[in-house]
Amino acid sequence: MTELRSARPTDADDMAEVQNAIYRAGLRPGPVDVALVRERYLDHECQVACTVAEQLGRVVGFQSLKQAWPGNPYDVTAGWGLIGTHVHPDAGRSGLGRRLFDVSLAAAKAAGLRHIDASIGIGNSLGLAYYEAMGFAPYREGSDTIHYRFDVL
Numbered sequence: 001m002t003e004l005r006s007a008r009p010t011d012a013d014d015m016a017e018v019q020n021a022i023y024r025a026g027l028r029p030g031p032v033d034v035a036l037v038r039e040r041y042l043d044h045e046c047q048v049a050c051t052v053a054e055q056l057g058r059v060v061g062f063q064s065l066k067q068a069w070p071g072n073p074y075d076v077t078a079g080w081g082l083i084g085t086h087v088h089p090d091a092g093r094s095g096l097g098r099r100l101f102d103v104s105l106a107a108a109k110a111a112g113l114r115h116i117d118a119s120i121g122i123g124n125s126l127g128l129a130y131y132e133a134m135g136f137a138p139y140r141e142g143s144d145t146i147h148y149r150f151d152v153l
Contacts, residue, residue, distance in 0.1 A: 002053050002055050002096060003055075004099060004103055005052060006049070006052075007042060007052045011042075011062075014052075014058055014059035015037045015042075015059055016032050016033060016036075018062065019032045019037070021090070022089060025089045027089070027126060041064045047065075048081065048107050048108065048113070049103065050063070053087070053091070053096050060088045060091040061086060063084065063085045063103070065081055066081070067080070067081060067111065067113065074117065074119045074147070077115075079114075080113065080116065080117050081111075081115065081116035081117065081150075081152070082116070082117055082119075083117070083118050084118075098133075098134070101134050113152055115151055116136075116152060117147055117148070118131045118136055118149075119142075120147075121145060128146065135150055136148035136149060137149055137150075
């Protein structure tokens with residue numbers, strides 16, 4: 001059984017391992033370390049929600065939702081949501097992503113976000129398919145990224 005819960009500081013090692021497993025599978029451009037996980041997902045001042053999926057005491061996936069700030073690296077309008085989904089390849093295709101998004105969508109509504117951006121690498125066919133399945137639609141393309149938009153109702 002997979003439990004969803006809010007991320008805790010003690011999850012940083014497992015969260016880094018999830019992203020590094022994605023990297024080893026060729027689905028992420030580079031590895032991460034625990035300091036980066038803490039900075040981006042656990043200690044970020046614009047964090048709205050960070051939800052982990054835990055199986056047998058180990059984090060196997062997580063989803064982060066932040067509120068975009070002026071000058072963010074994705075060039076997303078300040079005040080929109082920024083979402084990122086990270087699921088260990090061994091736990092993929094199990095409905096976990098949909099469950100994580102349900103939690104993030106509720107958090108987006110509670111925070112009053114009107115739109116959510118998912119910035120996906122052009123070569124990340126699994127990520128593109130996931131966000132389309134969640135109801136996101138492409139609205140902008142960069143040199144190596146497609147920006148998907150979800151309108152929160």
